[in-house]
Amino acid sequence: MQPVKIGIMGCGMISGIYLHNCTAVFDNLEVKAVADLVPELAAKRAAEFNVPYVYTAEEMLSDPEIEIIVNLTAPHVHAAVNKQILEAGKHVYTEKPFALTREDADDVLALAEAKGLRVGSAPDTFLGGSLQTCRKLIDDGWIGTPYAASGSIIMGHAWDGSHPNIAALMKLGWDPLFDMAPYYFTAMVNLLGPVRRVAGYTGSVRSELAITNPRAPRYGDTIPVEAPMNTAAVLQFESGVIATMQAAKESFGYAPQLVIYGTEGTLFVPDPNNFDGEIRILQRSGELATIPYTHGFTANSRGIGVADLAQAIRSGRPHRASGQLARHVIDITIGIMESSNAGVHVDVSAAVDRPAALPLGLQYNLLDN
Template identity: 60%
Template sequence: MRRIKIGVIGCGMISEVYLQNCTQVFHHVLEVVAVADLVPELAAKRAKEFNVPTSCSVEELLANPEIEIVLNLTAPVAHTIVNEQILNAGKHVYTEKPFALTREDADKILNLAETKGLLVGCAPDTFLGASMQTCIKLIEDGEIGTPFAANASIILGTPANGNHPNVQNFLKLGGDPIMDMGPYYLTALVAMLGPIKRVTGSAQKLYEEVTITNEDSPRFGETFPVEAPTNVAATLDFDNGVVANLQATKESFGYKPKVEIFGTKGNLVVPDPNFFGPFPEFPVVVDVEIQYPNFETKTIPLTHGFCENSRGIGVADMAYALQSGRKHRASGQLAKHILDVSLGIFEASEKEKHIHIASTVDRPAALPVGLKDNQLD
């Protein structure tokens, strides 16, 4: 298996963990040869930190004939235009979520990639981690019987209490709870249960503007308009008959995730899909009915690797796919389906009706059990 040369566009906060993993965890299949950013100093800093040989402009990176995959870590509003540039340069693209902010932009990228014979991948890739792959195996092995319902909640602290230097981005579409954090949970649900065919929901804003109250924030005291819904509830109907409830909000005082899958023989408590492995307070747990109303709760050992923060595994999986000819798992088609569902929730609230999801997608192939040396095949 040869190493695929990649470049990274966007050297902000999220680039640190990607570069760490691409240069240290997945270095057997990936070789980072260049980084670029609109702020040259950021690119130079990342290149020095991770021993990347070249920091350069976006144009120079795209002109490098050795680079086969470009990792797009720009802000959500720039994803489509940068992805288009990458594809037009003849390179495969893996982008941070959300895939796009409109269905038209998502389709434009997928159609362009198909025309050029190139691959498109998209975060999140957390569903390839130890927690989610263990849960997928439990469901496939029939541990909880036939799934029929699910419940997921993403309770996040308000951006007003944070210290992010670009806090205003979390009050716009793309930084809202559904488009920002929703992909982790929706992708996990689709990976476990299959595609979603219909949604309804309510999307609301608690405030029209917020003032930054965290004294440690560089934006302390500034006031910003709230441009996107910050409190959303949805009902999701899956192709296989499962009905799920989803609550997503950025109005709380802290962070509290929860995902449960209910089956005819037991209930699965799923660790936070925002991470690769479970925390002690969020283990993989199966509640199995023994004799009503008594239940046996079993903590399940992990069956798969990649328990630590493995962001970048989706890029590595794409590099394997390029060489083997198989499908890559964190695909653009999966991301488009998640975008369809996300926008469908907003439309359902606006139109006060169910929205049928036009796209569909196959469940990504599960990773084999017992992989060695961080291999993905």
């Protein structure tokens, strides 16, 4: 198939793995250009990954050869940049969060529909070998009927102020619900189907952060904590599964966990933020079995969602890491916050179909047989 030419807009830290995979792993993609508000950063990335052109945002939007633009800008401008990309007549794939409000998410999807364009969104880790294997195990009945799930993501947040952009980390979009929980919500929808309603509580240990580390870039400053850094939620799925989720950035280290409980076994799912990890099933007999992968893409394959979108554009099939899936996750996220504020259950009204599983037996780096 003729490769799809793409542009990468935003050349921060996450762009490195996207550029590696989109230039060296996925043959159906061709990275034509990179762009960033800091031209020197874009030029550095272009040299590092042998990308032909360094563009301004305007040049990238106006290049007729570029079919998809990958939006790796800051969370608070994702929706606005996505709309600019669509207005330019190009498909868009965006990093999460898809948007910070339902209204912005709906505007992006409505614009895409009006223009006959596609929208894709991270996270795409659910397309990796570990989560696709877990999907097959559930679909094939290895744990019987799933009825409950438990997820938690507990991690630090550079509370010593050492991060160069520490103030941004205290804002909505970098909080655990918008930043880390989408990996878990997306994985859960992939494994268990859509969510019906949610309830939750949000809070923070601190209302402000005093930077007392002499080596920190903003030593001596006091920074407001503007978003909740600790969240607990209950999710009821259309299937009847009831799940709990804890997401926090108040602590230290990194402690991810996702467990699916079924009538015939318990599935210990690897970290949904990754593409690999040990898969285990606790069986009725009491045996704890380690399960081999049924699918590939076990290395860090961020960008697989872009490759799947490109494949879908060429073949006409639906793409998996879709804007509709991301919109469903946004509805879950905002619903949890609304539930905490109002003390009520919140219905998840954004409809989505469970994304299609990847087929078995794929050749290296291919997404279709």
